[in-house]
Structure formats: structure tokens, C-alpha cells
Amino acid sequence: MINSNGLNEAETPKSILIKYSPQFLIVGIILLFYIHNLWFDFTYIDDNLIVFDEYEKINSLFDIPSTFVNGYLYDNYYRPIVMTSFIIDTAIAGQSSMMYHLTNIILHIIVSLLLFKILTKIGFNDKVSLITTLIFAIHPLNTNAVSWIVGRNDLLLAVFAVGSLYFYLRYRETRSNFYFSLSLIAYFFAMLSKEAGILVPVIILLFEIIHNENKSIKWNRIYLLLYFFIPAIVYFCLRSFVASINVREEISFNSFIQNIYILFEYLAKTGYFLYIDPLPNKNTTLILIGSLLLVLLITYTILNRKDNRIRIFMFGFLMFLIIVLPTLFVRVNADDGEFNYIDCRMYLPLFGIMISYAVIIEKIFVSLSKPVIIVLGTSIFIYLSLFTFLNNQVYKSGLTYWSAAIEKNPQRATYWMGLGFYYFDNKMYDKAIHCAENAIRIKPENTEYYYKAALAFETTGDLIKANDVLERSINIDKDNPVTVVNLIKNYLKLGKKVKADVWLSKFLAIDLKSKREKADLTSALAYYYAQAKEFNIAIKFMKIAIDVFPDNAGYNNDLGVFYVKNGIPDSAKIYFEKAIAKDSININYKKNLKTINN
Known part of the structure; x- marks a missing residue:
């Protein structure tokens, strides 16, 4: 009804x-x-x-x-x-x-x-x-x-x-x-x-x-x-x-x-x-x-x-x-x-x-x-x-999650690192450093914790303390290429090229078996040396990265930029053209080549 x-x-x-x-x-x-x-x-x-x-x-x-x-x-x-x-x-x-x-x-x-x-x-x-x-x-x-x-x-x-x-x-x-x-x-x-x-x-x-x-x-x-x-x-x-x-x-x-x-x-x-x-x-x-x-x-x-x-x-x-x-x-x-x-x-x-x-x-x-x-x-x-x-x-x-975890078990290093990530992302770097140091105290053999502590110091601008932490890490893992590259980066930023070159020699003696790791680290070194206006060294390492991955358009373009900065436009043109050949729709690559041609 x-x-x-x-x-x-x-x-x-x-x-x-x-x-x-x-x-x-x-x-x-x-x-x-x-x-x-x-x-x-x-x-x-x-x-x-x-x-x-x-x-x-x-x-x-x-x-x-x-x-x-x-x-x-x-x-x-x-x-x-x-x-x-x-x-x-x-x-x-x-x-x-x-x-x-x-x-x-x-x-x-x-x-x-x-x-x-x-x-x-x-x-x-x-x-x-x-x-x-x-x-x-x-x-x-x-x-x-x-x-x-x-x-x-x-x-x-x-x-x-x-x-x-x-x-x-x-x-x-x-x-x-x-x-x-x-x-x-x-x-x-x-x-x-x-x-x-x-x-x-x-x-x-x-x-x-x-x-x-x-x-x-x-x-x-x-x-x-x-x-x-x-x-x-x-x-x-x-x-x-x-x-x-x-x-x-x-x-x-x-x-x-x-x-x-x-x-x-x-x-x-x-x-x-x-x-x-x-x-x-x-x-x-x-x-x-x-x-x-x-x-x-x-x-x-x-x-x-x-x-x-x-x-x-x-x-x-x-x-x-x-x-x-x-x-x-x-x-x-x-x-x-x-x-x-x-x-x-x-x-x-x-x-x-x-x-x-x-x-x-x-x-x-x-x-x-x-x-x-x-x-x-x-x-x-x-x-x-x-x-x-x-x-x-x-x-x-x-903050509440990791604090609760630490309260239940304060001897778990990974809990301190979890809290440290929270502080780092929220720009509370001093507290992030404190958490990383606690993790290091509990598990001193874990080099990842040193790296995170160094990153927090770097973010605050204290590169000296960052390198102190990284060098402590090297005492545990002597052939860690990532740690060595970060030491080079920080010493270049501090203007201490002699110390950077010492660690560069150490890096060159490390056998990098992974192609991806080799390309990533050598290209990173190229950028760090370019920032320090050491363009010859930057060019050398970017060429190594390109030898590993010759079809990487970004590497070729950046090598062209380094040649421009080093006053060698003819070589720059070659690599800009290679970059465009591998990525023809990238506007920045075309602008770089146009700048050289003009």
C-alpha cells in the first residue's frame, strides 16, 4: 500500500x-x-x-x-x-x-x-x-x-x-x-x-x-x-x-x-x-x-x-x-x-x-x-x-607513535631512528641528531645511523661535525663509497680541497661492482666538483658516468654544461646534441644548445 x-x-x-x-x-x-x-x-x-x-x-x-x-x-x-x-x-x-x-x-x-x-x-x-x-x-x-x-x-x-x-x-x-x-x-x-x-x-x-x-x-x-x-x-x-x-x-x-x-x-x-x-x-x-x-x-x-x-x-x-x-x-x-x-x-x-x-x-x-x-x-x-x-x-x-615505541623498549635503535625521521622532516634537527646519536650508541656497528646523523648536521650547516660523524663511520666500514663521497662533498664545501683530494684517492681505490652505484656516485662527484668550480675534475667524473650509461640524456646535458663553464663550447655542443638526440622533447636541452649556437 x-x-x-x-x-x-x-x-x-x-x-x-x-x-x-x-x-x-x-x-x-x-x-x-x-x-x-x-x-x-x-x-x-x-x-x-x-x-x-x-x-x-x-x-x-x-x-x-x-x-x-x-x-x-x-x-x-x-x-x-x-x-x-x-x-x-x-x-x-x-x-x-x-x-x-x-x-x-x-x-x-x-x-x-x-x-x-x-x-x-x-x-x-x-x-x-x-x-x-x-x-x-x-x-x-x-x-x-x-x-x-x-x-x-x-x-x-x-x-x-x-x-x-x-x-x-x-x-x-x-x-x-x-x-x-x-x-x-x-x-x-x-x-x-x-x-x-x-x-x-x-x-x-x-x-x-x-x-x-x-x-x-x-x-x-x-x-x-x-x-x-x-x-x-x-x-x-x-x-x-x-x-x-x-x-x-x-x-x-x-x-x-x-x-x-x-x-x-x-x-x-x-x-x-x-x-x-x-x-x-x-x-x-x-x-x-x-x-x-x-x-x-x-x-x-x-x-x-x-x-x-x-x-x-x-x-x-x-x-x-x-x-x-x-x-x-x-x-x-x-x-x-x-x-x-x-x-x-x-x-x-x-x-x-x-x-x-x-x-x-x-x-x-x-x-x-x-x-x-x-x-x-x-x-x-x-x-x-x-x-x-x-x-x-x-x-x-x-612523535606520539615513536615516543610510545621507545617508552616500551628504549634499547631498540630503529625506534630512535624512526623518531629521528619525524624530527628531521619537521625541521627539528637538533632533536633528530640526538635520536641518531642514541641509535649509534645502541647499535654502533650500523653505518646507516651515522649517515643520518651526518645529514642532520649538514642540514644545520655544521659540516665539521657532519664529517666527524662520517669519519667515525669509516672506522667501521672502511670501503663504504657513499660515506667517502659525502666526506668529499663536505670538504669541498668547507674549501678544504687537499682533504677532499685525500678522500678522492680513497674513492678511486674502491671497487664499485654495481653499474648503477658507479654511475650514481661518479655523477654525484661531478656535481660536487662543479659546485667547487673544479670543472676539469667534474668533466672527468661525468664522463665515467656516461661510459656506464651512455644513453642517459641528463648526464650528457650536464657534461655539456660543465664544458661551457670550463670555456670549451665546441665540446659542450657535442654533448648537448647527444642529450637532445636521446630526449628530443626536453626544452632545457634545446635552450642550452641554442645558447651555444648563438
């Missing part, structure tokens, strides 16, 4: 509000806890690299196709969907952190709503589904994924992995090929978001095996899952034969043995929040709590093996294991030689754990009286809220 406003009476605004009140509540609670993230800055752990150091990869919508052939984070990963999301953010708001945070919040909302839908699909009532979803939505363990911009990897993985599962459940209900196709597409996007997406068919297969009321395998559905090989093959072809990536991670069984404690720590953090840190370190308390919780979960499964709901409980728990265990084979050490794992990787596994916990929550509703449930629910909400609020404050800026 149509009312006077032209609406079906069953679909009035009031009825819609009532019908979708759980979804509105989920969105409202998430915004309550995370909306202030819009005013958070960058944390200076990878987010600054993506938005600033690799800005040329995300500064235009026309860069979207290139994400499918290039790597992510210095070409270490293949995640074109993540890069595409950053490109869209940048197109909307430039390098402002606000848009990046807003997208993370939206993705978290989508995943939370999908959790609610899936819980209702597999038989939980709205009340149990809502409470479980709210726990997930404001769980402190998720702050790393939601509030850290680079947590986008795991948010997008969850959106598409869970989306694939949801569409598959819709297919089981309707037998519609449309939903099955959406499940395959979401699976493909999950893989393009993060490598763990490859596991989605395993999760769906697990669901088919466990969530089967007839306790007999329907082989037609199992065979149907073979279609998931199609997007998987396309993904591996793109990754292996099209994309240019350079994986730095160690993937081995030895890594798995070293990382196995993380499984227990992750389990512990699903309910014990005291040690949820921005950069976790191995924690004996968490390992013990996680081990105890694992025993309890297994015991619960055994004791309730005849309960119809135990299949759902097992599905959620096994989903957690399926996603977590393969990641333990991967290990990347920080630049101080230590190992970091981060909690955003628990975002999708926590989704599985929430399915298991929904079974327990359902039993609580049946077993306890309403007043007890209210008191218990309020206590849990306060418990979650307190730790989520406190953990979220860590992500306000690089």
Missing part, C-alpha cells in the same frame, strides 16, 4: 531506521571511536615513504594502470589495489593525511557490516550478531589496522576476502551465478590487496566441509571451487611475469620456528589488552596467556563436540589458524637486526575468532539472567573502550 508521500508503508523512514538500526549503531560506534583520526598526522613508519618518498607513483589517476606492473613500498610487494586506493585518496585531497585516514575508517565500517551480515547468515540472531560485531568494531587489536595508514593492506584484504565469503554464502542460498561471479572477483581483488588473499578458497572449502548439517560432503560444491583457480592463475601470472618486484623477506621453515610464538601472542591479545603495543616485542606473559587460551579453546571444542553450534565455533577458529600460520613463514628484520611483527596482520584472523566467540556469546545469553548480561556487557564495553581509546592515541603523529 502506498502512503500520501509515495512510499510503501512498510518502507517509511521510521521503519527503515528500525529495520537497519543494528547497522546504524555499528557505523555510529565506529565513528565515535575513530572519527577524530581524521586529524591524525602520519606515523612515519612506511606511511611517509608511500605519501612522500614514492609520491610520483600515486600523484595522478593516470598512474592506476602502472600499479599492476610496479611494486609497492620500494617494490617489495605486489599490491596494486592498495596503491590504487592511495592514488584515489591523493587525487581527492593531495598529501593531506585526512583522506587516507577517512578511507581506513570507511573500510573498517564495511568489514564490520560484513561481519554482522555473515553472522546472521550462518544462524545467529540479530542481538548476538550485533554484540559480536561491536566487539570487533572497537577491539583494541584493530587500532593498528584502522589508525595506521599503511594498515590499509589488511583492511582491503579483509574487505575482499570477507566479501568473497559473503557472496559465496549468497550463492549457496540463491544458486545465482551473479553472486558466484562476485565471489570470484572479490577473491581476485583480495590477492591484489595482500598475498594472504590467496587463502580465501581454503576458507570457503573449510566452510563447506564443516558447516554441513547433513555431515556428508557435497562434491558438486567442492568441484565448483575449482573455478577459484582461474583468478589465482591470473594473479600469479601478473605477479611473476608482468610486475617488477624485489622481495626482501626471508621465507623459510626456520622463520616459522622463530615466529611461532606470535600465534600465542595473537590469541592472547584477543582478550588481554595490556600488551598491545605499536611495535610488539616478544612477551612471555602473552605467550603464556595465549597458550592457556589455546588449551581452553580446544577443551571447549571437545566438551561441546555434540553441540550443533560447535561446527561454527571450529570454522571461526580454523579460519584464524589458516590465515595466521602461513604468515609465520615470513620474517623481515628491521635495520637494527631485530624483528618486528605488527598487529594489523591480525585484522582478518580476528574476524574468524569473532565467529567463534559469537558461539560463546550466544551461550551466555541463554545461560545468564538479563541483569547479569547487562552488567557483563557494560563491563566488557568499558574494558574495550578504555584500551581502544588509549591505543588509538599512539597514532596521532610520528
Whole structure:
């Protein structure tokens, strides 16, 4: 029946509000806890690299196709969907952190709503589904994924992995090929978001095996899952034969043995929040709590093996294991030689754990009286809220993030360097120097820290102290050509050519095996000597760079400039013409040649 406003009476605004009140509540609670993230800055752990150091990869919508052939984070990963999301953010708001945070919040909302839908699909009532979803939505363990911009990897993985599962459940209900196709597409996007997406068919297969009321395998559905090989093959072809990536991670069984404690720590953090840190370190308390919780979960499964709901409980728990265990084979050490794992990787596994916990929550509703449930629910909400609020404050800026990491573990050199990067980018050079010196004190064998300290001194104009630091570095790594070149540069700026020439002799004695390194360093020396008006030496080193890469138009043009400065226009003309031949549309090269001809 149509009312006077032209609406079906069953679909009035009031009825819609009532019908979708759980979804509105989920969105409202998430915004309550995370909306202030819009005013958070960058944390200076990878987010600054993506938005600033690799800005040329995300500064235009026309860069979207290139994400499918290039790597992510210095070409270490293949995640074109993540890069595409950053490109869209940048197109909307430039390098402002606000848009990046807003997208993370939206993705978290989508995943939370999908959790609610899936819980209702597999038989939980709205009340149990809502409470479980709210726990997930404001769980402190998720702050790393939601509030850290680079947590986008795991948010997008969850959106598409869970989306694939949801569409598959819709297919089981309707037998519609449309939903099955959406499940395959979401699976493909999950893989393009993060490598763990490859596991989605395993999760769906697990669901088919466990969530089967007839306790007999329907082989037609199992065979149907073979279609998931199609997007998987396309993904591996793109990754292996099209994309240019350079994986730095160690993937081995030895890594798995070293990382196995993380499984227990992750389990512990699903309910014990005291040690949820921005950069976790191995924690004996968490390992013990996680081990105890694992025993309890297994015991619960055994004791309730005849309960119809135990299949759902097992599905959620096994989903957690399926996603977590393969990641333990991967290990990347920080630049101080230590190992970091981060909690955003628990975002999708926590989704599985929430399915298991929904079974327990359902039993609580049946077993306890309403007043007890209210008191218990309020206590849990306060418990979650307190730790989520406190953990979220860590992500306000690089200062809050790295200060919190240092407070937890002041003997990690890489944490001091992280804080130093924040100070350096914000032009607080004295504090950046202090941080670098602390890193050197903790890990004196790491020459990278000396280089960063020297850079901060250089920026303040104190070239003498910069060289003091660089010479300390040379005592550790005697044949580091980058350090030697920086010493030459600084001594030339100080007008101490004799000392510069001493270090130049040292440089010439170093065997540079990499062509790229040889070209980069010799061309850099050419520029430094040109700035010191030593054009003969500048010409000599630029010729070496050109010998390595003769088709580099920039090198040829700059050599022409050096010849002009040295009063040899005929030679300059030759190299300007070479530069134009290699890059005919460059206006500056043409202007240089025109100046010579006139």
C-alpha cells in the first residue's frame, strides 16, 4: 500500500531506521571511536615513504594502470589495489593525511557490516550478531589496522576476502551465478590487496566441509571451487611475469620456528589488552596467556563436540589458524637486526575468532539472567573502550607513535631512528641528531645511523661535525663509497680541497661492482666538483658516468654544461646534441644548445 508521500508503508523512514538500526549503531560506534583520526598526522613508519618518498607513483589517476606492473613500498610487494586506493585518496585531497585516514575508517565500517551480515547468515540472531560485531568494531587489536595508514593492506584484504565469503554464502542460498561471479572477483581483488588473499578458497572449502548439517560432503560444491583457480592463475601470472618486484623477506621453515610464538601472542591479545603495543616485542606473559587460551579453546571444542553450534565455533577458529600460520613463514628484520611483527596482520584472523566467540556469546545469553548480561556487557564495553581509546592515541603523529615505541623498549635503535625521521622532516634537527646519536650508541656497528646523523648536521650547516660523524663511520666500514663521497662533498664545501683530494684517492681505490652505484656516485662527484668550480675534475667524473650509461640524456646535458663553464663550447655542443638526440622533447636541452649556437 502506498502512503500520501509515495512510499510503501512498510518502507517509511521510521521503519527503515528500525529495520537497519543494528547497522546504524555499528557505523555510529565506529565513528565515535575513530572519527577524530581524521586529524591524525602520519606515523612515519612506511606511511611517509608511500605519501612522500614514492609520491610520483600515486600523484595522478593516470598512474592506476602502472600499479599492476610496479611494486609497492620500494617494490617489495605486489599490491596494486592498495596503491590504487592511495592514488584515489591523493587525487581527492593531495598529501593531506585526512583522506587516507577517512578511507581506513570507511573500510573498517564495511568489514564490520560484513561481519554482522555473515553472522546472521550462518544462524545467529540479530542481538548476538550485533554484540559480536561491536566487539570487533572497537577491539583494541584493530587500532593498528584502522589508525595506521599503511594498515590499509589488511583492511582491503579483509574487505575482499570477507566479501568473497559473503557472496559465496549468497550463492549457496540463491544458486545465482551473479553472486558466484562476485565471489570470484572479490577473491581476485583480495590477492591484489595482500598475498594472504590467496587463502580465501581454503576458507570457503573449510566452510563447506564443516558447516554441513547433513555431515556428508557435497562434491558438486567442492568441484565448483575449482573455478577459484582461474583468478589465482591470473594473479600469479601478473605477479611473476608482468610486475617488477624485489622481495626482501626471508621465507623459510626456520622463520616459522622463530615466529611461532606470535600465534600465542595473537590469541592472547584477543582478550588481554595490556600488551598491545605499536611495535610488539616478544612477551612471555602473552605467550603464556595465549597458550592457556589455546588449551581452553580446544577443551571447549571437545566438551561441546555434540553441540550443533560447535561446527561454527571450529570454522571461526580454523579460519584464524589458516590465515595466521602461513604468515609465520615470513620474517623481515628491521635495520637494527631485530624483528618486528605488527598487529594489523591480525585484522582478518580476528574476524574468524569473532565467529567463534559469537558461539560463546550466544551461550551466555541463554545461560545468564538479563541483569547479569547487562552488567557483563557494560563491563566488557568499558574494558574495550578504555584500551581502544588509549591505543588509538599512539597514532596521532610520528612523535606520539615513536615516543610510545621507545617508552616500551628504549634499547631498540630503529625506534630512535624512526623518531629521528619525524624530527628531521619537521625541521627539528637538533632533536633528530640526538635520536641518531642514541641509535649509534645502541647499535654502533650500523653505518646507516651515522649517515643520518651526518645529514642532520649538514642540514644545520655544521659540516665539521657532519664529517666527524662520517669519519667515525669509516672506522667501521672502511670501503663504504657513499660515506667517502659525502666526506668529499663536505670538504669541498668547507674549501678544504687537499682533504677532499685525500678522500678522492680513497674513492678511486674502491671497487664499485654495481653499474648503477658507479654511475650514481661518479655523477654525484661531478656535481660536487662543479659546485667547487673544479670543472676539469667534474668533466672527468661525468664522463665515467656516461661510459656506464651512455644513453642517459641528463648526464650528457650536464657534461655539456660543465664544458661551457670550463670555456670549451665546441665540446659542450657535442654533448648537448647527444642529450637532445636521446630526449628530443626536453626544452632545457634545446635552450642550452641554442645558447651555444648563438
